[in-house]
Amino acid sequence: MVETYGAHESRIYYVEESTYGQTPTNPAMLGVPAENIDAAIDPSNIKVRGVGNIDLQAIKKGLRSVSLKVSYPLPSEAPINFLQYAKAELNKSLSIQVLYYKGIFASATDIISLLYTGCKFHKLTVECGIEDVVKATAELIGQDLAVGTSKIAGATYTDYAGAVPFYESYVKKGISMLDRVTDWKFAIENNLKQVPVIRTTSGYLLKYLPYRHRNLTGEITFEFESKEEFDDVINDASFDLEFGLGGTNKAVFSGCKWENVAAPARIEDLVSCKAGFVAKGPVSIS
Numbered sequence: 001m002v003e004t005y006g007a008h009e010s011r012i013y014y015v016e017e018s019t020y021g022q023t024p025t026n027p028a029m030l031g032v033p034a035e036n037i038d039a040a041i042d043p044s045n046i047k048v049r050g051v052g053n054i055d056l057q058a059i060k061k062g063l064r065s066v067s068l069k070v071s072y073p074l075p076s077e078a079p080i081n082f083l084q085y086a087k088a089e090l091n092k093s094l095s096i097q098v099l100y101y102k103g104i105f106a107s108a109t110d111i112i113s114l115l116y117t118g119c120k121f122h123k124l125t126v127e128c129g130i131e132d133v134v135k136a137t138a139e140l141i142g143q144d145l146a147v148g149t150s151k152i153a154g155a156t157y158t159d160y161a162g163a164v165p166f167y168e169s170y171v172k173k174g175i176s177m178l179d180r181v182t183d184w185k186f187a188i189e190n191n192l193k194q195v196p197v198i199r200t201t202s203g204y205l206l207k208y209l210p211y212r213h214r215n216l217t218g219e220i221t222f223e224f225e226s227k228e229e230f231d232d233v234i235n236d237a238s239f240d241l242e243f244g245l246g247g248t249n250k251a252v253f254s255g256c257k258w259e260n261v262a263a264p265a266r267i268e269d270l271v272s273c274k275a276g277f278v279a280k281g282p283v284s285i286s
Contacts, residue, residue, distance in 0.1 A: 002110045005100040012037055012070060013157055014082060014096045014119075020209075021118035021143045023095040026154035032082050033160065035135075038069040039098045039114050041145050043204075063196045064204050066116055066142040068096060073133045074126075076162030079246040083136050084285045086124035086188045088211040094119045096140065097152065105157075111149055118143025120209055122192045126243070126251065127185030133163040134245060141192050144205055164246030171220060172242035180225055182272065186218030186243060186251065188283060216253055216279035224271040229261045241277065245285075255280030 013029035044062030074083070085092055096116040101108035119142040128134040151157070171178045195208040218241070222229070232239070236257070243251045259276040 002102065005102075005112070009102060010034075010037060010098065010100050011105065011157075011159075012096065012098050014094045016085075017093045017095055017118070020093050023115065023117055023152065027095070027152060027156075029097065029152065029155050029157045030078075030081060031157065031159035032070055032072050033075050034070050034072045036069075036071040037098060039116075040067050040069075041065070042067075061204050063194065063206060064144065065194065066145045067122075068098075068116055068119065068140045068142065069137070070140075071135065071137045073135050073163040074246055075160035076164050076168075076246050077160040079134075079164055079249045080285055081160070083124055083126065083138065086121040086138070086190070087283065087285055088190050088214055089282070091211075092120075093209075094140075096142070099151065108151075111151065113146075113148040113150060113152075115146040115148065115152070116140075116142040116144075117146070118206075118209065120192055120211075121188070121190055123190065124188045125185060126187075126245070127183070128166050128169050128243075129183040130166055133165050134169055141194065141209060143209065168244070168246055170242075170244040172240075174239050178220075178222075180222040181220055182223060183221040184218065184243060186241075186253065187215070189215040189217070191215070214281065216281050216283055217259070217277065218253070218279075219274060219276045222273040222275065224263050224273045229258055229273055229275045233258050233261055238280075241279070250284075250286060252284040252286075253277075253279035254282055254284075 012032045012034050015027040042065040046060040046062045048058040050057045096119050098114040100112040102110040119140045122141045123139040125137045171181045191212040194206045197207045241253045241256050256277045256279045259278045261275045263273045265271045
């Protein structure tokens with residue numbers, strides 16, 4: 001009997017698909033240094049009732065809904081390798097494998113494999129605060145899930161190390177470096193739509209997973225040393241925001257305006273300024 005798996009006995013890897021919903025042959029799997037993994041499947045059961053019976057008459061599987069949520073610090077060796085797929089402009093899907101194992105990973109035993117196929121980013125949130133590292137939370141929706149007891153045949157598995165501390169990040173407004181920031185975060189919401197069609201073969205799987213209207217939002221917290229953000233709101237100012245993601249990597253949001261600005265003052269605390277923003281777009285991750 002195998003003992004319960006611990007978090008230290010789990011890993012997550014991904015590879016870009018060339019054909020939607022199909023894992024490439026002999027894939028080069030790239031690791032995500034996850035802090036939290038939430039792997040889920042929902043059969044969306046259709047519950048059939050009828051007269052003459054107090055209980056259900058039948059339970060039929062509906063549209064299979066597979067989802068993944070993973071939180072991780074950006075690895076300094078490859079900060080944007082995974083999160084770049086949140087850009088709808090790429091229109092790429094991923095195969096993502098969650099592995100639970102015993103022993104040393106290179107020669108792992110007692111493997112449980114959850115292989116998600118046809119995955120796209122539903123939402124991505126990236127954030128950073130003082131005395132912390134830059135972290136991301138990715139919410140993905142997929143087409144199908146295959147359960148197994150081994151790694152992918154012919155696959156290679158590569159992991160990335162390191163993290164991006166707050167002092168290796170930055171925030172720019174236009175061309176000006178903002179030196180009053182204590183916390184920042186941004187979110188890309190792709191609002192994916194699961195589209196099934198009536199068919200006799202694999203009808204319980206979605207056929208398309210298109211992007212819909214995108215929301216580009218975020219929030220920056222400043223030490224309250226300036227009235228600049230209030231001036232921007234009064235003047236209806238538009239600007240670009242650039243966030244440093246480690247090394248030369250960055251995310252740039254174009255056509256931003258402050259959504260709301262507040263400067264709360266509380267007893268025995270310093271005054272801060274929280275400024276939420278919305279971006280017209282596009283967004284660049286490079």
